[in-house]
Amino acid sequence: MRNLFFLLFIFIFLGCKEDTLPKPKAYLSLKYPKKTYQKLQLERPYSFDVLKNTTTINKPNNWLTIRYPNLNASLDITYRPVNNNIKELLTEAEKLVFKHAVKAEQIIPKDYTNSPKRVFGSIYEITGNAASHIQFHATDSTNNFLKGSLYFYAKPNYDSILPAVAYIKKDVFRLMESLKWKNN
Known part of the structure; x- marks a missing residue:
């Protein structure tokens, strides 16, 4: 009889726990500062807008x-x-762009032309775990x-840095749009 009460007590005690539910998926929440630009402060044969921060x-x-x-x-x-x-x-x-083809999933070229400013170039988006995710020339x-x-000064993990790549890509487009040659 004592064993029956002991078993009943254990079942009641163990049966009163709440059900364990899986945790909901978490989403990375990155906050980027509002973009404000200024002219490049260094004297160069070119000028363009850079992000203030x-x-x-x-x-x-x-x-x-x-x-x-x-x-x-960094943008080098x-x-x-x-x-x-x-x-x-x-x-x-x-050649420098396609060096990343080994690790890249895809290389997407976009040509850029601004005839009045005499700026002609290309922007390359490199997807995947490559060392560089945007390259351009003008x-x-x-x-x-x-x-x-x-x-990026970290081991490439494209899924993790994708929001940062998208944030900086806008700055590269702004650089190309605002680029001026001093000797033209």
């Missing part, structure tokens, strides 16, 4: 790095004068050539 780092040979400290990312900008070598510069830029085809690459 970035840090611009001066490099030799008219190169520069635009750092996104909150996103742990290289400049080369055109000396009857536009084909070589374009080939080199495309030229006036006679004097100036500009190339840029987006890098």
Whole structure:
């Protein structure tokens, strides 16, 4: 009889627990600051708009790095004068883009043309776990050539950094739209 009461007590005690429910899916909530732009403050053979909450780092040979400290990312900008070598510069830029084909799922090119400002170029979106997710180049085809690459200082995980890539992609489009050559 004692065993029966003991078993009944255990069943009642264990039977009073609430059902365990799976946790609902969580969504990453990233908040990005509102975009405000300013003209590049460094003296270069080119100018364009940069996001105010970035840090611009001066490099030799008219190169520069635009750092996104909150996103742990940077846009690395290289400049080369055109000396009857536009084909070589374009080939080199495309080689650097397609170096990422090993890890990339897809490379999506978008041509850019602004004839009145003499800005001609391409923007490449690279999907997948590649080292760089946006690359671009711009030229006036006679004097100036500009190339840029987006890098994150973390192991590439495309799904995780996709919102940050989309945020910075708008800045790259703004850079191309506002790009002006000083010697034209």
